[in-house]
Amino acid sequence: xxxxxxxxxxxxxxxxxxxxxxxxxxxxxxxxxxxxxxxxxxxxxxxxxxxxxxxxxxxxxxxxxxxxxxxxxxxxxxxxxxxxxxxxxxxxxxxxxxxxxxxxxxxxxxxxxxxxxxxxxxxxxxxxxxxxxxxxxxxxxxxxxxxxxxxxxxxxxxxxxxxxxxxxxxxxxxxxxxxxxxxxxxxxxxxxxxxxxxxxxxxxxxxxxxxxxxxxxxxxxxxxxxxxxxxxxxxxxxxxxxxxxxxxxxxxxxxxxxxxxxxx
Amino acid sequence: xxxxxxxxxxxxxxxxxxxxxxxxxxxxxxxxxxxxxxxxxxxxxxxxxxxxxxxxxxxxxxxxxxxxxxxxxxxxxxxxxxxxxxxxxxxxxxxxxxxxxxxxxxxxxxxxxxxxxxxxxxxxxxxxxxxxxxxxxxxxxxxxxxxxxxxxxxxxxxxxxxxxxxxxxxxxxxxxxxxxxxxxxxxxxxxxxxxxxxxxxxxxxxxxxxxxxxxxxxxxxxxxxxxxxxxxxxxxxxxxxxxxxxxxxxxxxxxxxxxxxxxxxxxxxxxxxxxxxxxxxxxxxxxxxxxxxxxxxxxxxxxxxxxxxxxxxxxxxxxxxxxxxxxx
Numbered sequence: 282x283x284x285x286x287x288x289x290x291x292x293x294x295x296x297x298x299x300x301x302x303x304x305x306x307x308x309x310x311x312x313x314x315x316x317x318x319x320x321x322x323x324x325x326x327x328x329x330x331x332x333x334x335x336x337x338x339x340x341x342x343x344x345x346x347x348x349x350x351x352x353x354x355x356x357x358x359x360x361x362x363x364x365x366x367x368x369x370x371x372x373x374x375x376x377x378x379x380x381x382x383x384x385x386x387x388x389x390x391x392x393x394x395x396x397x398x399x400x401x402x403x404x405x406x407x408x409x410x411x412x413x414x415x416x417x418x419x420x421x422x423x424x425x426x427x428x429x430x431x432x433x434x435x436x437x438x439x440x441x442x443x444x445x446x447x448x449x450x451x452x453x454x455x456x457x458x459x460x461x462x463x464x465x466x467x468x469x470x471x472x473x474x475x476x477x478x479x480x481x482x483x484x485x486x487x488x489x490x491x492x493x494x495x496x497x498x499x500x501x502x503x504x505x506x507x508x509x510x511x512x513x514x515x516x517x518x519x520x521x522x523x524x525x526x527x528x529x530x531x532x533x534x535x536x537x538x539x540x541x542x543x544x545x
Numbered sequence: 546x547x548x549x550x551x552x553x554x555x556x557x558x559x560x561x562x563x564x565x566x567x568x569x570x571x572x573x574x575x576x577x578x579x580x581x582x583x584x585x586x587x588x589x590x591x592x593x594x595x596x597x598x599x600x601x602x603x604x605x606x607x608x609x610x611x612x613x614x615x616x617x618x619x620x621x622x623x624x625x626x627x628x629x630x631x632x633x634x635x636x637x638x639x640x641x642x643x644x645x646x647x648x649x650x651x652x653x654x655x656x657x658x659x660x661x662x663x664x665x666x667x668x669x670x671x672x673x674x675x676x677x678x679x680x681x682x683x684x685x686x687x688x689x690x691x692x693x694x695x696x697x698x699x700x701x702x703x704x705x706x707x708x709x710x711x712x713x714x715x716x717x718x719x720x721x722x723x724x725x726x727x728x729x730x731x732x733x734x735x736x737x738x739x740x741x742x743x744x745x746x747x748x749x750x751x752x753x754x755x756x757x758x759x760x761x762x763x764x765x766x767x768x769x770x771x772x773x774x775x776x777x778x779x780x781x782x783x784x785x786x787x788x789x790x791x792x793x794x795x796x797x798x799x800x801x802x803x804x805x806x807x808x809x810x811x812x813x814x815x816x817x818x819x820x821x822x823x824x825x826x827x828x829x830x831x832x833x834x835x836x837x838x839x840x841x842x843x844x845x846x847x848x849x850x851x852x853x854x855x856x857x858x859x860x861x862x863x864x865x866x867x868x869x870x871x872x873x
Contacts, residue, residue: 284669291658291666298657298698374653376618378670379641538620538634541562542613 284380288388296393303394310397314347318401321469332474337412338501339470344406345497346469346489349429351398353436358392360437363444373542382537383530386444413501421500424516428496431519435492436461438526441533448536460487468494473506488525491518550630552754553592553615553722557624560584560610560778583778584610587624590773590783594629594721595752597744599759599769599786603867607778608758612724615756616646628722642671645715649727653711654699660710661695664717671718678717685713688743705736712743723747725757729764741767762859774870781870793865798855799827799839807847813838 296303321343325336334342363386366372375385410417443457464487472480472490484490496515498506507515562582585607592598600608613619615626617633617640626633633640647653654663668678686692689709699707708728715723725744729737741764747753759765765772765786772789774782782789802824812818816829816839829839836854843849 284666284672287666287669291655291662294658294662295655370651373613373618373648373651376637377616377641377644377646379638380670381638540619542618 285384285388289391292388292391293393306394307397310394311401312397314351314398314401317347317469318343318405331470333505334471334474334503335413337409338503340405340409341413341501342471342494342497343469344402344404344409345425345429345493346465347398347402348406349432349493350436350465351395351402352429353433353440354398355392355395356433357387357437357440359387359389360440360444362390364447367447367540370542372540376537376540383441383533415501424496425500427516428493428519431522432489432493434522434526435487435489436464438522438529439464439487441526441529445529445533445536448533448539464489471498471506488518488521492522493519552594552596553626553628553756555588555590555611555615555624555626558588558611558614558621558626559586559623560607560614560619560621583607584619585614585621585775586778588775588778588780590780592754592756594754595748596771597748597755597757597769599757599765599772600775601758601765601772601786601863602775602781606775608775609726610778611775612646612726612756612758616644616724617641642718643721645718645720645723647708647711647715647723647725647728649708649725649730652699652707654714656700657698659696659698660691660714663699663710663714664695667714667717673718681717681719682713685716688746689713690739704731705733708732708736708740712740716747719751720753722754722756725755725759727759728757729759729761737761737764744768762863766859774866776867776870789866790859790862793862793869794857795830795832796857797829797831797836798857799829799843799852800824800855801827801843801852802850803846804848804850809846810842813842 321339324331325339330336331339363372366375366386366389372382372386375382375389378385409415415421439457439461443461446457464483467475467479468483468489472483472494475483480490495506495518498504499512499515504512560583562584588607588611600611602608610619614621615628615633617637620634628640629643631640631643654660655666664678664682667673668675673681686695689712691709691713694702694706694710697706699710702710712728723744729740732740744755744757745768748755755768757764757768770785772782772784772786773780774789807825809818813829813834815833816827819826819828827839827843843852
């Protein structure tokens with residue numbers, strides 16, 4: 282635990298070393314997510330809502346997805362940089378230290394710049410909740426946090442999957458990006474707006490709809506998405522996130538045994 | 546199989562690399578075949594606790610592979626090895642606590658924070674008790690002359706300073722075994738000498754086992770009473786470096802200058818004489834002509850003012866050895 286705290290501090294200190302660059306990139310992040318938000322707002326301006334969802338409800342889904350995703354990105358920048366760790370051989374260094382390889386890789390690099398995106402996401406959540414005059418209860422707050430954590434694990438599992446590929450092929454294939462960044466773009470809208478394979482993909486294969494959106498729809502007190510299910514059930518779905526993460530972590534461990542290192 | 550509890554033991558250790566070799570162009574993606582190259586084949590050796598041993602061999606001989614297997618970075622395809630009774634790839638973390646590793650071409654400390662921050666993080670990674678860490682840090686900063694550098698990030702250091710900082714980082718947790726992969730590469734003469742001195746004193750004071758690879762023969766001669774020669778993944782020699790070199794040390798060279806013009810008598814067979822400005826260079830093979838015969842012949846030629854006898858440079862000997870062992 283002390284190690285984790287110290288590693289996080291180290292990352293912050295590194296960001297502080299390049300203060301102006303950090304500031305600029307944080308602003309860049311803010312503008313990028315702000316741009317996404319602006320696009321959603323334009324659509325809502327034109328149509329007033331989407332399907333049976335009102336404008337503030339859409340805004341709430343948007344905020345929840347981006348909040349989770351940005352937090353995940355802060356934590357697992359190390360996974361995103363893993364292919365270069367393999368290529369330069371600095372993964373060797375990880376392996377000669379007495380800590381879990383996965384933990385070290387994840388802590389190796391964090392990305393505090395995402396604070397820009399988080400600000401945008403939080404703002405849209407607050408605005409949406411006020412616009413809806415949402416009645417917050419302890420259970421709702423808990424459910425939001427719970428599903429955010431589950432979804433965070435799920436997204437982290439996807440980033441991990443991308444890293445695992447590096448063990449078996451020197452170049453990282455970008456196909457997994459379709460699920461991570463693509464998932465974020467698709468799932469900023471409620472899943473029942475989609476049909477066909479996209480809906481199947483993000484419900485059954487990469488269950489963002491189950492982990493995040495169904496709990497959110499319960500928080501919004503809308504039952505349509507649940508297809509007749511008892512609202513209490515949604516508490517179970519975020520558990521899928523850690524399950525997916527654990528499964529991919531198993532492949533990761535096999536990958537470490539497969540690691541070939543690079544010549545010096 | 547039970548291997549001894551102390552020191553390093555390697556039995557039948559084997560590591561193969563597979564890489565796919567594609568044809569050219571887009572069509573090459575299809576006609577790929579897998580080629581196997583050997584990193585290490587069936588190596589056997591033991592190193593006692595407290596020994597300093599050098600790993601020698603041309604590039605691609607399996608030196609780095611050996612180090613990576615012993616440090617738990619790679620998993621072998623066959624065979625066994627233990628470091629202080631621990632199997633590195635099975636108990637990677639337990640092994641990591643007791644070994645220190647330095648790669649000459651790869652910095653392990655964090656690039657853009659002061660090294661003291663790196664050392665603090667290492668304290669928490671290895672869970673070293675605070676006071677013990679402080680004491681050890683003081684000791685190493687003194688021995689490696691790092692005092693003024695503690696607040697400087699690696700990226701602002703010279704290569705020699707970096708290497709000293711790396712050594713400090715790898716020894717903070719007081720490992721019983723130290724692995725060094727080409728630690729002196731790119732270092733200037735002063736840094737090299739200091740590094741050797743430091744390694745020697747660590748080994749003497751703490752009984753640290755040291756296994757190092759280097760292409761620098763002077764390092765080997767200064768540090769390692771015993772060397773292991775690897776070639777094509779096989780262990781070719783295990784013993785004293787000097788004994789090995791004597792096998793290939795076939796030529797002696799005498800340089801001398803005379804007061805006045807020398808009058809050489811009939812030269813012994815197999816000896817060559819060359820005049821170089823005011824000096825004479827005599828080359829002979831000591832196993833064919835006894836040294837004293839050469840000297841008597843030289844002294845008879847005139848009044849010798851200066852004379853040096855040089856052996857063949859070690860690098861040449863090693864090159865000869867590699868050629869003899871079919872490694873080049």
